[in-house]
Amino acid sequence: MDLKEIQNLIKFVSNTGVAEVKLEMDDIKITIRTTLEGNSTETTYVQHAPHAPVHQAIAPVAPVAAPPVAAAPVVEESKYITVKSPIIGTFYRKPSPDKPMFVEVGSTISKGDVLCVIEAMKLFNEIESEVSGKIVKILVDDMSPVEFDQPLYLVDPS
Secondary structure (H helix, E strand, O other), rough: HHHHHHHHHHHHHHOOOOEEEEEEEOOOEEEEEOOOOOOOOEEEEEEEEOOOOHHHHHHOHHHHHHHHHHHOOOOOOHOEEEEEEEOOOOEEOOOOOOOOOOOOOOOOOOOOOOOEEEOOEEEEEEEEEEEEEEEEEOOOOOOOOOOOEEEEEEEEOO
C-alpha cells in the first residue's frame, strides 16, 4: 500500500463519519481515528510488520481464488437486483467457520433471509435480503473488506 492509497483511505474515512477504522493486511496495520464533533483532527497510525514465513506460505493461495470468478459466465446485470453493503466492514459468507454458507449461487432467497454477516468494530451484523429471488452471482470473496454501498450479490427477482 503506497502513500497515495493511504491518503485516499483517510479522505474516505473522514467523509463517511466513522469514528475509527482499523485495516490489517499482510505487512501493514493502519488505524484511522476521526472526531464526530466536526473537528478536523485525524490520527493515523501506520505500522509495518516484518514478513513472517507464514505470510509467504499463504500468499500463493490468493491468486488461485481469483480465476473462478473471472471464468464465470458473463451475466447481463441490468435485469438483476444488486444487493449492496449497508456498512463498512469485513464480509463473511458463513455465521462461523464450522457452519455452512448462508447462500450459494443458485440459492432461492426470500425477503428477510440472512445473506451474509459484516463485521464492523467487533460487531457482527447480519445482512438480510430486501428482495426475493435467486442468487445469480456473489461479487465479494469470503473474509474480504467491503465498503459502504459496495455490491455484494446479484439477485434475479423473477
